[in-house]
Amino acid sequence: MNISSSRTTKYTIAVLTYLQRHNHSTNLQIVKGLRDEFPELSKTTVHRVTARLLEQGKIHSAPATHENAVRFDSNVLPHDHFNCRHCDRLRDILVPRTLVEEVQSQLGKCNIDGPITITGICSRCNG
Numbered sequence: 001m002n003i004s005s006s007r008t009t010k011y012t013i014a015v016l017t018y019l020q021r022h023n024h025s026t027n028l029q030i031v032k033g034l035r036d037e038f039p040e041l042s043k044t045t046v047h048r049v050t051a052r053l054l055e056q057g058k059i060h061s062a063p064a065t066h067e068n069a070v071r072f073d074s075n076v077l078p079h080d081h082f083n084c085r086h087c088d089r090l091r092d093i094l095v096p097r098t099l100v101e102e103v104q105s106q107l108g109k110c111n112i113d114g115p116i117t118i119t120g121i122c123s124r125c126n127g
């Protein structure tokens with residue numbers, strides 16, 4: 001293994017670990033979050049690492065931030081989200097199948113087939 005690929009491996013593990021700890025993050029949040037540990041880590045590198053992980057199916061896309069920044073998800077199983085209107089935090093939820101079917105019945109021939117995002121105010125912002 002050459003120096004460059006071992007560095008990539010090190011960053012890949014760091015990015016994956018960060019994402020698993022925070023569940024949902026943008027590239028910028030990852031760069032900032034890893035700055036103490038890896039001051040030399042650039043946004044370009046993080047961008048490349050998350051793009052590769054996404055391609056490999058090791059992470060998924062989450063709903064974008066309110067500023068429309070791409071956000072990644074460490075949970076690769078199918079799930080829905082609760083999004084705080086105030087702080088933009090995401091929480092994983094599972095919308096019950098029966099509820100989806102009720103909404104589906106309002107849509108006729110339009111099909112619900114993707115993740116659902118419910119918005120509101122989170123417990124932290126409510127507190």
Ligand SMILES: [Zn+2]
Pocket residue numbers: 084085086087088089121122123124125126
């Ligand atoms: Zn909030």
Ligand SMILES: [Zn+2]
Pocket residue numbers: 023024062073074075079080081090091092
């Ligand atoms: Zn999620």
